[in-house]
Amino acid sequence: MATPFTTVPGAVLDDDGRLLHLGTPAIEQRSLAQGTAVAPLGDRTVLAVAGEDRLSWLDSLSSQALTALAPGESTELLILDPKGHVEHAASVVDDGETTWLIADAANAESLLTWLTRMRFRLRVAPRDASDEVAVVGGTAAAIARVVPEALAVWADPWPVIGAGGWGYAATEPHPGGERDWSEAIVPLATLDRLADAARAGDIALAGTLAADALRIAAWRPRAAAEGGERTLPHEADWLRTAVHLNKGCYRGQETVAKVHNLGHPPRRLVALQLDGSDAMLPDPGAIVRRDGDPAGEITSVARHYEEGPIALAFVKRSVPLDAALTVDTPDGEVAAAQEMIVPPDAGATASVPRLPRLSRRR
Known part of the structure; x- marks a missing residue:
């Protein structure tokens, strides 16, 4: 598929024309983190919701x-x-007239279909805005400098615990604490300008692989990877930024309250440091094993510019924190060091001790 980035030097695109990388994913990660590059996020789709009732309507439907x-x-x-269980997730920013929802491209169409069915007689008009706008990610300073024409900018609140939220991760400092990440909603023509500037050497671009690696290192869940018909928000520590525990009724609220106040989620998200820098990375869905038996599965994986091979995975709540784990890869099993994101006793508003984080590889 032809896109503005096809002729940018080094550009590698997927079958849908999304910019995966420009030949140097590790350098692109560092540039994104330092604010010297921005990433066109072709794996994100924007839905726009207009109408006087838009915020109260979305409030009634969501967490x-x-x-x-x-x-x-x-x-x-x-x-x-x-x-x-998590069916959809969306980043939300309102400009006073329109509520913009940034969703994973793989899930956006079904999210829009569901929202459209839930309009009833309210004054709301959800639409797919992908033929009008695109999404560009980077640090707040990089976004302000490179895409000042942005129609709206979503600043990722992760991992700060929002009003009505709750954090389960018991590691300090949280690895996402220093992550500076924003996503700008820009006119579609901006992509042509960015491609021209990149070809001229005036700006640096990064691909979606670099952006996702930084997300994984920050333990940040996303719907296309950590969401799904089995996922409870508690399992991914998603109550931090996406759930208000004291708001009015919405679909699924009873389960959210019961698990948080009385029970424990059956699975928990962990971060994995994978052994073997030269080994092939496991695929999402790869089996995590304890003593040879299945104990969970990989949801996201990347080769981080500082930490090396890393992954997020859901494991059974019963898996001990000090369990020796391995992960299936195309080259065979590799050892995986576990970092606790969600503790085994998450839920029942448990109080867990704060733990120092494993040191990063250099």
């Missing part, structure tokens, strides 16, 4: 309290099924 969302304020929401 987040949105009625009082101020123009320019950033948050995120989850759409849960009746049993409390």
